[in-house]
Structure formats: C-alpha cells, structure tokens
Amino acid sequence: MLITFTKKGIYCPLGNFYIDSLFPVDTNIITHAHSDHARFGSQNYISHKLSVPILKLRLGNEINVNGFEYNEIFNIKGIKISLHPAGHIIGSSQVKVEYQGEIVVVAGDYKVEDDNISTKFEPLKCNTFVTESTFGLPVFKWQKQELVFEEINNWWKENQEGGLNSIILSYTLGKSQRILKGIDTSIGKVICHGATQNINNLFRQNGILLPDSFKVDDFKNKGDITGSLIIAPSSVLGTSWLRRFYPYSISQASGWMQIRGIKKRAALDRGFVLSDHADWEGLNWAIKQTSAENIFVKHGYKSILTRWLNSKGFNAKEVAEVEEVAED
Numbered sequence: 001m002l003i004t005f006t007k008k009g010i011y012c013p014l015g016n017f018y019i020d021s022l023f024p025v026d027t028n029i030i031t032h033a034h035s036d037h038a039r040f041g042s043q044n045y046i047s048h049k050l051s052v053p054i055l056k057l058r059l060g061n062e063i064n065v066n067g068f069e070y071n072e073i074f075n076i077k078g079i080k081i082s083l084h085p086a087g088h089i090i091g092s093s094q095v096k097v098e099y100q101g102e103i104v105v106v107a108g109d110y111k112v113e114d115d116n117i118s119t120k121f122e123p124l125k126c127n128t129f130v131t132e133s134t135f136g137l138p139v140f141k142w143q144k145q146e147l148v149f150e151e152i153n154n155w156w157k158e159n160q161e162g163g164l165n166s167i168i169l170s171y172t173l174g175k176s177q178r179i180l181k182g183i184d185t186s187i188g189k190v191i192c193h194g195a196t197q198n199i200n201n202l203f204r205q206n207g208i209l210l211p212d213s214f215k216v217d218d219f220k221n222k223g224d225i226t227g228s229l230i231i232a233p234s235s236v237l238g239t240s241w242l243r244r245f246y247p248y249s250i251s252q253a254s255g256w257m258q259i260r261g262i263k264k265r266a267a268l269d270r271g272f273v274l275s276d277h278a279d280w281e282g283l284n285w286a287i288k289q290t291s292a293e294n295i296f297v298k299h300g301y302k303s304i305l306t307r308w309l310n311s312k313g314f315n316a317k318e319v320a321e322v323e324e325v326a327e328d
Contacts, residue, residue, distance in 0.1 A: 031108025050091030087121030089174030123289035
C-alpha cells in the first residue's frame with residue numbers, strides 16, 4: 001500500500017513521511033493546526049501556507065515548516081503530493097498522495113458546508129480515501145448555518161434588552177473565527193479572549209478579512225462592555241476572567257449540542273448546534289464523491305460508519321487508534 005497505519009500515525013513508506021503524526025518524526029505533513037493533528041517535535045513540517053503562522057504560534061517560531069498553496073504539487077522521493085481544501089477551518093487540507101497511478105487522499109477533519117471563511121471542501125477522485133467519522137451517526141444532521149447565526153443574533157439581542165452580556169464558548173482556532181465572520185456585528189461590540197484574539201490577528205495579518213473584535217482590556221469601564229458578545233474557549237469556565245462579564249448569559253457552539261443533556265450538564269443557558277465537521281449526510285456524500293475502492297475510517301463513530309458503508313457496497317475498514325495499532 002502507498003500508505004500504512006502505524007503507532008505514529010499515517011505513514012508513506014516510499015516517501016518516508018507521515019501525515020498528522022502522533023509523535024516526533026522527520027517529515028510531518030499537517031492537515032490543519034488543531035493540537036490533536038499538529039504536535040511538537042518533528043524535524044520538518046509541511047502544511048497549507050495559512051496554517052504556518054498558527055503552527056509557529058503553537059509549536060514555536062523555531063520549527064522548520066514549509067507552506068504550500070492549494071493544488072500546488074510538490075515531491076518527496078518521487079511521490080507527488082498536493083494539498084486541497086478540507087473546509088474544516090482556515091488552512092485545513094486534504095493530503096493527496098500519488099505514485100504510479102495510485103492515488104490516496106487523507107481528508108483529515110472536514111465539513112462540506114461552505115462556511116464563507118474556510119476554503120470550501122473539494123471532492124477528490126482517488127483509489128483510497130481516509131475519512132474521519134467524528135459525527136458518524138444518523139442522528140447528527142446540521143441545519144444551515146444561516147439559521148444558526150440567526151439564532152445567535154436573536155439571543156444576543158434578547159440579552160442586550162435584559163442588560164446581559166452574551167458569552168459563547170467555542171474553539172479558539174476555527175469555530176471562533178467562523179462565528180465572528182457569521183454573526184451580525186452591527187448588534188454590538190465583539191470581545192474575544194486573548195488566545196482567540198491572537199489567532200484573529202494572525203489571520204488578519206495574512207489576508208483573512210474578519211470583522212473588528214476587541215479584548216476586554218481595551219475598555220476601561222465595565223459599562224463600556226455591557227451588551228457585548230464575548231467569544232471565549234470553554235477553559236474560562238469558573239475563572240475570574242469570566243466573572244468580570246457578570247451579569248451574563250452563557251452558551252456554547254458545537255455539534256455536540258445536538259445531543260440532549262449535554263447543554264444541561266455543562267450548565268449552559270443555550271446551546272447552538274454549529275460544527276466544523278461533516279454530519280452523517282455530509283460524510284456519506286463526500287465518500288461517494290471520491291469513487292474510491294477503499295475507505296479507511298478514523299476518529300469518532302468509526303465502527304458504525306464502517307458497517308454502514310460496507311452494507312452499501314463499499315470496501316471500508318476501521319483504522320485502529322494509537323494504542324491498538326502494531327509497531328512500525
């Protein structure tokens with residue numbers, strides 16, 4: 001096979017490179033800069049150019065990283081490689097690996113809805129497709145994001161009328177920028193947690209157009225932030241940083257909000273179903289578009305999606321997680 005699955009992750013023996021390696025390696029191609037896909041310690045990193053500043057922010061300025069455009073072809077030991085839009089977050093990529101007529105596509109994390117900030121998912125024809133299955137259950141079905149943003153805007157307005165700030169918890173990289181881009185910023189000021197604002201600014205410096213956002217330290221008086229929307233990671237729960245916005249209504253934006261009970265257990269006032277992963281229909285659509293003979297399923301509800309694909313005539317197999325796979 002052109003790729004294998006090892007304890008370190010997805011490996012191309014002919015090219016001696018890994019994709020989203022779990023451990024330090026010589027050459028590591030990164031699908032996107034989330035911490036579960038981009039880990040510290042590799043000698044050389046390769047990613048989309050918009051992931052480069054985020055990788056340097058998270059892994060250190062001293063890392064050796066090369067950034068490529070989408071559809072730009074490069075070679076490693078005779079293996080032809082290119083990066084293609086995954087639609088997950090800004091700079092997220094599917095990795096296309098070609099050798100002697102064999103094509104493998106490693107999708108990483110992806111979604112098929114155009115979020116108007118990440119480059120839209122690009123279906124790729126291949127022989128082998130490696131897919132995620134984070135939300136690989138029929139129960140997961142996303143509504144159009146315009147409806148979700150309308151819900152967020154209305155909740156924000158209602159809170160303003162009640163004298164409350166509006167706090168929405170979301171991933172620092174990806175979801176936060178999507179929310180900032182999608183909401184109606186004419187309603188009021190948008191304040192971002194420092195970690196989120198740092199990433200916002202990096203993207204702005206690299207040509208991504210985002211609405212204005214502020215840090216809480218930009219305001220001297222508490223009254224100046226009344227009625228604002230605050231975008232922050234879930235790690236702020238129970239901290240003094242969060243208490244400065246009292247009184248507030250608190251929410252979270254996540255695909256997991258579709259599961260009954262999660263919002264209540266997290267003590268949230270609202271939950272908005274907004275995911276940067278494909279839902280059940282999106283996964284099935286993307287897989288069908290590849291026309292691949294072989295499907296490998298990683299992450300999440302992989303056994304359920306694998307059984308479903310096999311019942312539909314696909315040759316699908318689960319990829320074992322790191323503790324289950326054989327040694328190199």
